[in-house]
Amino acid sequence: MPEEQHDDPFEDRLGAALREAGGAFDTDRAALSAAGENRGRRLRRQRRAVVGGAVAGIALVGVGGALLSPWGDASGPHRASVASETTASTTKPTAKPTAKPVSGEELIRTLKGLLPKGKVSKAEGRGTDEFLSPYAHVVYDDGKGGGAVGVSLGRVEPGSDQARQATQCPDKVFTPHDSCTTSRLSDGSVLMLLKGYEYPDRRVDTKWWNAELITPAGQHISVSEWNAEAEKDAPITRPEPPLSAVQLKSLITAGAWRTAVDAIPEDPKKTGTAGTPGTAEETAGAPIGPVLAALLPKGLKVVGKGAPDSQFAYVVVNDGKGRSLVQINVQPDMSDVEGDLFGTGAETLPDGTKVATHQGPGEKGGSGVVMWTVDTIRTDGMRVVISAFNSGTQNTAATRKAPALTMKQLREIALSPKWRQNQG
Structure with missing residues (x-):
C-alpha cells in the first residue's frame, strides 16, 4: 500500500503553493487555523506556511501528490507515496537527467538487496524519469512481524535553508518523539535519525522511524519504517520497526541511492543556487x-x-x-x-x-x-x-x-x- 502523508502543518509557504496550484479552494472560515510548525518531517519537517483558510479548506498544496516534484521536496517517502496515489499530472520533465534513468523496478530491487535477510512483499516503486518523486516501498518481515519500509529520493540546493531543515531534529512541541540525532559523516553528508510516532497525539501507537540524508552535492535520500505493514490504518505487527538505527544508517548511505538521485532531471524552473543574492535566506x-x-x-x-x-x-x-x-x-x-x-x-x-x-x-x-x-x-x-x-x-x-x-x-x-x- 502506498505510504500516506504525515500531517505537516507548516510546509513551504502557503502562498507559493497556492500560486503553483492555481486551483479553487473552499473558503469556509469555520476552521481558520494557524496550525503549528513541524520541523522534523520535512517530512514533514520544517517548512513554514500556516494552514490557513478553511476547514477542509485550503489544503497544503505540496503535501498532495499532484504538485509534488522531485526537486527540493523529497522529504520522506510519505510525500512520494501520496504522489503515487494520484494521477493529476502526467507531464514529463523537459530537462535532461545527468545519468541514465532508473526505473521503479530497479529501485525496488535495490531496496530489497539492501535489506537484511527476510521476507519482502507488497513492493511498489516509481522511477526517476517521471514527474513525481522516485520512491520504493515494501513490507519487510524479518520473522518477527512485517513492517513497512520506504525510500524516496530528491534534490535540494546544497547549503540552503531547505537542506538544513531536512536534517534538523523536530521540535517536540509539535512532533513528539523518543529520540533524534543529527550528525555529519566523513564525506560531509548530514544524517538525521529520528524515532517517532505516526500519530502525534499517540491515539494509535504506530511507531515511525525516519532517516534523512543530505549530501554535499544536494542529493536527498529519505528512509522511513513502521512497526506495521502500512503507516496508517493497519494493525501493529511488532513492538518496533524492523530496522535498527545502525541498519537505517547503512541503508540510507548506500551509494546506489545517490546514483539514482543523479538520474533525476534537473528542475526546469531552477534559476539560481543557494547563497546567491536574492535568495530567501538572505532576504529574510x-x-x-x-x-x-x-x-x-x-x-x-x-x-x-x-x-x-x-x-x-x-x-x-x-x-x-x-x-x-x-x-x-x-x-x-x-x-x-x-x-x-x-x-x-x-x-x-x-x-x-x-x-x-x-x-x-x-x-x-x-x-x-x-x-x-x-x-x-x-x-x-x-x-x-x-x-x-x-x-x-x-x-x-x-x-x-x-x-x-x-x-x-x-x-x-x-x-x-x-x-x-x-x-x-
Whole structure:
C-alpha cells in the first residue's frame, strides 16, 4: 500500500503553493487555523506556511501528490507515496537527467538487496524519469512481524535553508518523539535519525522511524519504517520497526541511492543556487520570536520557546493556571490568496486591514484542546496570524480551561505595528 502523508502543518509557504496550484479552494472560515510548525518531517519537517483558510479548506498544496516534484521536496517517502496515489499530472520533465534513468523496478530491487535477510512483499516503486518523486516501498518481515519500509529520493540546493531543515531534529512541541540525532559523516553528508510516532497525539501507537540524508552535492535520500505493514490504518505487527538505527544508517548511505538521485532531471524552473543574492535566506527579516515575547501581556511567564525564525515563532507561557502554547506566523506578499483566506465575514478596519477570528477545537486531537485564532492581512499583503491553545502543545491533553491569552489580546498582538518594523 502506498505510504500516506504525515500531517505537516507548516510546509513551504502557503502562498507559493497556492500560486503553483492555481486551483479553487473552499473558503469556509469555520476552521481558520494557524496550525503549528513541524520541523522534523520535512517530512514533514520544517517548512513554514500556516494552514490557513478553511476547514477542509485550503489544503497544503505540496503535501498532495499532484504538485509534488522531485526537486527540493523529497522529504520522506510519505510525500512520494501520496504522489503515487494520484494521477493529476502526467507531464514529463523537459530537462535532461545527468545519468541514465532508473526505473521503479530497479529501485525496488535495490531496496530489497539492501535489506537484511527476510521476507519482502507488497513492493511498489516509481522511477526517476517521471514527474513525481522516485520512491520504493515494501513490507519487510524479518520473522518477527512485517513492517513497512520506504525510500524516496530528491534534490535540494546544497547549503540552503531547505537542506538544513531536512536534517534538523523536530521540535517536540509539535512532533513528539523518543529520540533524534543529527550528525555529519566523513564525506560531509548530514544524517538525521529520528524515532517517532505516526500519530502525534499517540491515539494509535504506530511507531515511525525516519532517516534523512543530505549530501554535499544536494542529493536527498529519505528512509522511513513502521512497526506495521502500512503507516496508517493497519494493525501493529511488532513492538518496533524492523530496522535498527545502525541498519537505517547503512541503508540510507548506500551509494546506489545517490546514483539514482543523479538520474533525476534537473528542475526546469531552477534559476539560481543557494547563497546567491536574492535568495530567501538572505532576504529574510529578523527573527520574530523576540517581538512576540515583547508583545505578550504582563503576568505571563515564558516557559518554552522555539528556535529563531523570520516567519514563525512560538512560546509556551504559564500564568499560574497551566501551560498555554502561543504561535504566530508573519508572511509577506500574501495578497494573491487574500480571497481564499478572508471571506465575506472578515472585518475590514479603516486602514484596509482585514481581520478574521476563530475559536474551536484544536486540530491535533489532544483531549479537550481548543485553539483561538486571529488572522490578519494588511493592504500590502503582509499576513500575521496568531493562535493560542489551552495546552502546552497541540498534541497533548488540555492543561487549563482556556488559552492564557484572550481573543482581544491575540488581536492586539496580530495588529501591532512592530511586525512591519521587524520585517524592515
